Amino acid sequence: MKLQAERIEGTNAIARHSADGVIVSGREHRSSVIVPWRGDVIDWPAISFDDLKDTHFKTLADLKPELVIFGSGARIRFAKPDVLRPLIDARIGIETMDTPAACRTYNVLLAEGRTVVAALLFEGSPSTTR
Secondary structure, eight states: OBOOOOOOTTOOOEEEEETTEEEETTEEEOSOEEEESSSOOEEOOOOOGGGOOHHHHHHHHHTOOSEEEEEOSSSOOOOOHHHHHHHHHTTOEEEEEOHHHHHHHHHHHHHTTOOEEEEEOOTTOOOOBO
8 A cells, every 4th residue: 555644854654565565765675674763774573473572672662762653464463561571661652553554653653753663563574675
């Protein structure tokens, strides 16, 4: 789905998403990815929902956003509190939704000028960035 977010200069709006990945700042990402409001888009080594660990969410906490939008894949699934502990301890908000909804919500919050990070899980996709 193509998204038409109001782009604030220097931010990472998600231009398009599909079941296979996202396009951010003209680059296609076809594996799980972290999209911070500013800076580089980061390949996220989260391969499947069942394999999520607290270390995956520590990477997000280290970015120090006010809010993380977690796209849990094709359907909504909630990570266990012990996996989310790095965000909880850092007092960073987290919202969980399916990945398409996470892409749309991230863009809305980005357009509002929020310091938001999208953590998008793409299970079974090849680890390639174009």
